[in-house]
Amino acid sequence: xxPVVLASENSAATQKWLNVIRQHFPDxxxxxFDPQAPNAHAEVRAAIVWKPPAALFSRYRALDLVFNMGAGxxxxxxxxxxxxxxxxxxxxxxxxxxxxxxxxxxYLSRITRNFGVYEQHKKNRLWQGAEQTPVQNCTVGVMGxxxxxxxxxxxxSALDYPVQGWSRSPKALPGIKSFHGQxxxxxxxxxxxxxxxxxxxxxxxxxxxxxxxxGQLPEGAVLMNIGRGEHLVESDLISMLDKGHLSQxxxxxxxxxxxxxxxxxxxxxxxxxxxxxSGPTNHxxxxxxIRDKLHDALQGKPVSGEVTPDSGY
Numbered sequence: 051x052x053p054v055v056l057a058s059e060n061s062a063a064t065q066k067w068l069n070v071i072r073q074h075f076p077d078x079x080x081x082x083f084d085p086q087a088p089n090a091h092a093e094v095r096a097a098i099v100w101k102p103p104a105a106l107f108s109r110y111r112a113l114d115l116v117f118n119m120g121a122g123x124x125x126x127x128x129x130x131x132x133x134x135x136x137x138x139x140x141x142x143x144x145x146x147x148x149x150x151x152x153x154x155x156x157y158l159s160r161i162t163r164n165f166g167v168y169e170q171h172k173k174n175r176l177w178q179g180a181e182q183t184p185v186q187n188c189t190v191g192v193m194g195x196x197x198x199x200x201x202x203x204x205x206x207s208a209l210d211y212p213v214q215g216w217s218r219s220p221k222a223l224p225g226i227k228s229f230h231g232q233x234x235x236x237x238x239x240x241x242x243x244x245x246x247x248x249x250x251x252x253x254x255x256x257x258x259x260x261x262x263x264x265g266q267l268p269e270g271a272v273l274m275n276i277g278r279g280e281h282l283v284e285s286d287l288i289s290m291l292d293k294g295h296l297s298q299x300x301x302x303x304x305x306x307x308x309x310x311x312x313x314x315x316x317x318x319x320x321x322x323x324x325x326x327x328s329g330p331t332n333h334x335x336x337x338x339x340i341r342d343k344l345h346d347a348l349q350g351k352p353v354s355g356e357v358t359p360d361s362g363y
Contacts, residue, residue, distance in 0.1 A: 051076075052344060053094045055110060057083035057102040058119070067098060067119070070333045075341050085109070096344055098337070099126065107131040115139065115347055117340040119331060121146065121198065122278060123357050124251040137347070138357040144339050145332030147201035150276060153328040154202050154246055155209070157274060157300045161244075162188055185211045191242025193258075194249035194277065195221040195228070196363075198329070202248065214238060218254070239266040244274065251278040252362025261286040270297045276328040279305040284315070291320045302328040 054071075056064040064082045071080045080098075085105045093112045100119040107113065108131045118126060118140045126138055160166060167180040188211055192203045195217040207213045207225040214227040216238040221228050229238035239245070245267060249255045259275065260283040267273075273296060275282055284305060290296045300322045301315065307326060315321050343353045357363060 051079040052096065052348070054078050054080045054096045054098060054344070055083050055094050055106070055113075056080055057097060057099045057106045059101040059103065063100060063119075066333055067337060070337050074334060075337060078341060078344075083109075098340055101125040102129070104129055104131060107133070115344060117344065118357075119336055119340075121196070121363075122251055123363065124278070124280075127357075127359060127362060137353075138359070139340075139343055139347075139353055140355045140357055140363070141331075141336055141339060142197045142355045143201075144336035146329040147198045150198055150248070150329040151202050151205045153276065153302070153324075154274065155205065157322070158188075158190070158206070158211070158244060161272060161298065185209060188212070188243055189214065189241055190244045190246060191216065191238055192226075193245065193247045195223065195226075196248070196250070199248040202246065214242065235263075236266055239263060240268065242271065243268050244272045246274045247277040247281055249277045249281060250363035251280055254362070256280050257283050259283065259287070261289065264290045264296060267296065269295060272296065272298045272300070274300040274302075276302045279303040279307065288314060288318065291318065296320070298322070300324075302326055 056067050058064045068080055068082055071078050083106050085103065094110055095112055096115040097106065097110065097113050098117045098119060107129050111133065113133060114136050116126060116136050116138045118138065121140050123138055123140050126132065162183045162185055164180040164182055171178060190206050190211045190213050192199050192213065192215045195203065195215040199215065200223055203213045203215050203223060203226050214229060215221065215223065216229040216235060218230065220230045247259060249258065259281050264273065264286060273287065287299055291299060298320050302324045303326055304315065309315060315323055343355065347353045
């Protein structure tokens, strides 16, 4: 059996992971990190984490394989005591891509098909169609073309949306017009009527959705942020909505979660909010992927999804 420590800011989450491991993966000898317990597992090499407490890395100095229960690893990279030799390995999909694609399609079709109008029509007992926008007239820009961003882009292309993507380095996807690097960012923004952000959070992408970048979108553009709340300068978004440069924003993430009760996002008429639910993790698929990668790593085999700390993903 392979000893593994589980650690998260949410004790209910680690208990779910433990239950899945006990039910499906008996080759893993898993226990939940307890900062109050004696340091009896100091030599454990592998951890499964999500926003782990800092004490984990100060207590478990032998950790050299840290598996993240998600694609974004910014919370791990901020830890001051993580061993420099530790390999950080992120999820590459594990069931995230399909529900995130469903989320995007739902909100895009709600806008292009004008479904919101029918809620008011029902109240007024009005049996009447509303104007629709042909998808061929709606260029969608996807920021971030990793596993999830690529899946979203290709699914929208299959629905006949004109789709373009932007990434740090060149990417080639069938049917997707690709932009890359800072030199092509302005051109990408200028033609993105719907902007969908699925970038990882790094020092380079923090605050990337700001007054300058949002101002380069076409008049009346729509922003959908399903990446990280720290990508967005929130006051700049409100300004762009209030002046009418952006028509709507769909936000699944915020800089502070849960969103404070007095936050202006709650009452802004052009903002749709969801509580970080666009891509719920399938715990069985996630832990199966982690278990398989752990076996490969311990046997010296290549492991996909390994993070380069300098790049942030």
